[in-house]
Amino acid sequence: MAVLSDYHLHSSFSGDSETPMETMIERAISLGMKNMCFTEHMDMDYVYIKEEETGMFDLNTDSYLFDLIKYKEKYSDKINIYFGVELGLQPHLARTLSKYVKEYDFDFVIGSSHLCNRKDPYFPYFYEGRPEEEAYREYFSSILDNLKVFQNFDVYGHLDYVVRYGPNKDKDYSYGKYKDVLDPILEKLIDMEKGIEVNTSGVSYGLKELNPCTGILKRYRELGGEIITIGSDAHSPDRILKDFNRAADILKECGYKYHTIFAKRMPEYVKL
Numbered sequence: 001m002a003v004l005s006d007y008h009l010h011s012s013f014s015g016d017s018e019t020p021m022e023t024m025i026e027r028a029i030s031l032g033m034k035n036m037c038f039t040e041h042m043d044m045d046y047v048y049i050k051e052e053e054t055g056m057f058d059l060n061t062d063s064y065l066f067d068l069i070k071y072k073e074k075y076s077d078k079i080n081i082y083f084g085v086e087l088g089l090q091p092h093l094a095r096t097l098s099k100y101v102k103e104y105d106f107d108f109v110i111g112s113s114h115l116c117n118r119k120d121p122y123f124p125y126f127y128e129g130r131p132e133e134e135a136y137r138e139y140f141s142s143i144l145d146n147l148k149v150f151q152n153f154d155v156y157g158h159l160d161y162v163v164r165y166g167p168n169k170d171k172d173y174s175y176g177k178y179k180d181v182l183d184p185i186l187e188k189l190i191d192m193e194k195g196i197e198v199n200t201s202g203v204s205y206g207l208k209e210l211n212p213c214t215g216i217l218k219r220y221r222e223l224g225g226e227i228i229t230i231g232s233d234a235h236s237p238d239r240i241l242k243d244f245n246r247a248a249d250i251l252k253e254c255g256y257k258y259h260t261i262f263a264k265r266m267p268e269y270v271k272l
Helices: 021-030 061-074 092-104 134-150 175-192 200-205 214-222 244-253
Strands: 005-009 035-042 080-088 109-114 193-198 228-231 258-263 265-270
Touching: 005 080, 005 193, 005 258, 021 035, 021 061, 035 061, 035 214, 035 258, 035 265, 061 080, 061 109, 061 175, 080 092, 092 134, 092 200, 109 228, 175 193, 175 214, 193 200, 193 214, 193 244, 228 244, 228 258
Parallel strands: 005 035, 035 080, 080 109, 193 228
Antiparallel strands: 258 265
């Protein structure tokens, strides 16, 4: 396997994972990985549907960092472990999130859209009573709203995340169909010198392609984009490095020669 760095990983410090951090690390070592970056969820002001879940996406960053430093030292001769976070972006949180990121010495920050105008595309209510295309367009427009007010991140995560959960998923979806709303996003990211990630978990949700789709990856490159990280979005050890060979092949087909890893918020380009 050409790519041995996974830059989107979750452990039990994320509200939607039950896997201990050390279990994830031991699995990564067994796979021969060189670099792994934990990117635990921090979704401030998330809209919870079930009252008993309130706060599950509020990351205890100090506890997370304590364990990460412990295991980073314990396994220092076997793997490089990096300190990352996945921020759930919302425009009204721009100042709060900027302050939060500055409080910690992160190696890597993913900006992701898990809520769109205070609604979560994970749930069916986001799509009910309207055409699927309208829901997708609302989601993409909300990404641009985030980019206009927030820039303290390194890559945008799973850019077309919404298609994981749509009624028809990516059956009727393509870059070309949404080019008018996707191109301004890609152009803005490039202007901000930000990257995008190839998130390989899409296949596990029944998608034909990875997140984002090949058309978006190709267009980002055509526009001059070069910062590309690859992440499994694994919440359990069996998903680590899943479909990374496919991701590498797609990137090569799209004209990329390198993928990117981060340390201390600085990109390093690694040959595919």
